[in-house]
Amino acid sequence: MFKARDLKESNLLLLAPLSWWRNNYPQYNDNGDAKKTPDWSKAADDIIRECSKAGVYSSDSIRGLGFWRDGDRTIQHLGNVLYDVTNDKKVSMLDPSLKGIYQRESAQPKRTTKLAGEELVDLFIKAINSIYWKDPTHAQLFLGWIVLARFCGLLDWRSHIWVTGEHGAGKSDTVLDAFRIALGSGNYISAKGSTTEAGARQRLAFNAIPLYDCPGA
Structure with a gap:
């Protein structure tokens, strides 16, 4: 992000190559011949005016x-x-x-994997239901979270789920493996149990990606 005073030649060249500036902001000498140096002042002025039209910036x-x-x-x-x-x-x-x-990020592959058939979906649901839940309805809540997780950016409020259990109950292994299969590798961020809220927000940045906080128990 550049401030008005930063709209100088070196910074403007980060936005577009020199050839683009020469074509769009040419300067001419007294004989009418184009100079090698673009009109940087005119370019900076146009950028400032367009920013004013766009209104107040909001993150x-x-x-x-x-x-x-x-x-x-x-x-x-x-x-x-x-x-x-x-x-x-x-x-x-x-x-x-x-x-x-x-914002431009590292390239992510567009998933072209075919949808799972009814037989595989039924098998996955049965596997989730077979986990020892304190209440059978918790399996349905977990499945609901998995469905919504990839599309959290479309929701007014990001859905949350908190899986609890005794030490060694298999929270990290069983539950993590379940949504690894459902979401696919690379489609979520895994954090450690010691990760703070600020740390989680920093890792997520502006991305609409599900975050799994692994307690390590």
């Missing part, structure tokens, strides 16, 4: 990896590309119709 508009609601569209942020799920097409991160500010 709430920044969006990282994951699924997001953008107006009447659902957008999937894959790091180096945006995918309009609603209209089944790619979208430029600079598309002026976007409501959010999508």
Whole structure:
């Protein structure tokens, strides 16, 4: 993020190559010949005016990896590309119709894995139900969380679940393995039990990705 006083040649070259600035902000000498140096002052002035039109900046508009609601569209942020799920097409991160500010991240592969069949889904549900839950309805809550986890960016409030049990009961192994299978590797962040709220927020940053806090018990 640059302040107005930082809109100098060296910083503007981080935004676009020299050739772009020469083409869009040319300078001419008295003979009408184009100079090699772009009109940096005019470029900086245009940037400042456009920022004023855009209004006050808000970090709430920044969006990282994951699924997001953008107006009447659902957008999937894959790091180096945006995918309009609603209209089944790619979208430029600079598309002026976007409501959010999508930061470029490390490229994430677009999942093309086919949906599991009814037989596999039934087998997975039976496996979850076979875990020793204090109350059978807890299995349904856990399954509900798994379904919502990947789409937390579309919700007004990120869903939470807290799995408890005695030391050695298998919370880390059984439960973690269950949603590893359901979500797939790379689709969640795993934290240690000693991770603080501030640490968890720092790891998540602006990404809409499920976070699993592993107590290690």
